Amino acid sequence: MQIVLATRNRGKIREIKYILSDLPIEIKSLLDFPNIPEIEEKGNTFEENALIKAKTVAKLTGLPALADDSGLAVDCLNGAPGVYSARYAGEGADDKKNNEKLLRELEGIPLERRGAAFVCVIALCIPKGNCYIEEGKCKGVISLSPRGSYGFGYDPIFFLPDYGKTMAELPLEVKNQISHRYKALKKIKSLIRKLFIDAGKGF
Ligand code: ITT
Numbered sequence: 001m002q003i004v005l006a007t008r009n010r011g012k013i014r015e016i017k018y019i020l021s022d023l024p025i026e027i028k029s030l031l032d033f034p035n036i037p038e039i040e041e042k043g044n045t046f047e048e049n050a051l052i053k054a055k056t057v058a059k060l061t062g063l064p065a066l067a068d069d070s071g072l073a074v075d076c077l078n079g080a081p082g083v084y085s086a087r088y089a090g091e092g093a094d095d096k097k098n099n100e101k102l103l104r105e106l107e108g109i110p111l112e113r114r115g116a117a118f119v120c121v122i123a124l125c126i127p128k129g130n131c132y133i134e135e136g137k138c139k140g141v142i143s144l145s146p147r148g149s150y151g152f153g154y155d156p157i158f159f160l161p162d163y164g165k166t167m168a169e170l171p172l173e174v175k176n177q178i179s180h181r182y183k184a185l186k187k188i189k190s191l192i193r194k195l196f197i198d199a200g201k202g203f
Contacts, residue, residue: 001196003124005029006039006057006067011152016068018176019185023192028063036060046070046083047133050123058125066188070120070180072154074142076113077105085154099146099157106142114142118158118167120180122188132191136183140167151175 001024005016008030017027030036039056043049046069053067071085081088081102089097106114118138125131146156148168155168155175167175176182 002026002028003064003066004033004057004061006053006065009068009152012068012070012181015172015176015179015181016066016185018172019182020189023189024197025192030057033061041069041083043069044083046119046121046135047123049083050121050133051125051131054123054125054131058127062127064124064126067123067125068120068181068184069123070118072102072158073117073119074102074106075115076109082119095153099154102142102154103145103157111141111144116140116142116158118154118180120184122181122184124188124191132188134184134187134191136180136185136187138178138180138183 003025005013005027007013013029013031020027036057039053041049041052043052050067050069053069054065057065057067069083071082073079073082081098085098087093089101117140120136121133122135123131123133141159141161143157143159143166146168147166148156148170150171151168156166158167159165160167160170160178163170167179
């Protein structure tokens, strides 16, 4: 049994493979399908974008496709950067530029008003079949400066008060027990087990 992750983001691929590693399935990603073009994320919500990616990749590969649309919602910015998280500092911006832009936007705002949440929506689409969708959230605070080198994206400036650390200071095993991605995938995992593995049907 195979599924394909509808992403080329290596940070996401590493985490999703780790979280799903106890399922008896082979996990591919778009890095294994170099001919599939960039998929335009035209949606206004995480759900819409996750469905666009999963449906397109299921159709093009003929395999069940799992898409992750995720981002950071900052309370005092009314949920920005949200669905624009990957391109907050402009099209093609890297993680460092996005983090710098966010810290600039929040300059002068005290820690108690820097609440934020990572959001992850996972869509699973079966070729010529149904799509399933689940969401996970992880709350934190945007720190005053970056710290740590694990993870990706906004992890170096996402501070977790319970741990006294940024997400980028937590090893992958720890991030993968508490993250927005883990919470969404946990629900998708039970669904995969129930629908396809326990039932012995395959996809
Ligand atoms: P794909 O669409 O190909 O999957 P992408 O990087 O464009 O890759 P998104 O559109 O879902 O993905 O944007 C997600 C962005 O949100 C990502 O680039 C990070 O900047 C941020 N993000 C998501 N999950 C994160 C995490 O666990 N830690 C830090 N930042 C995260």
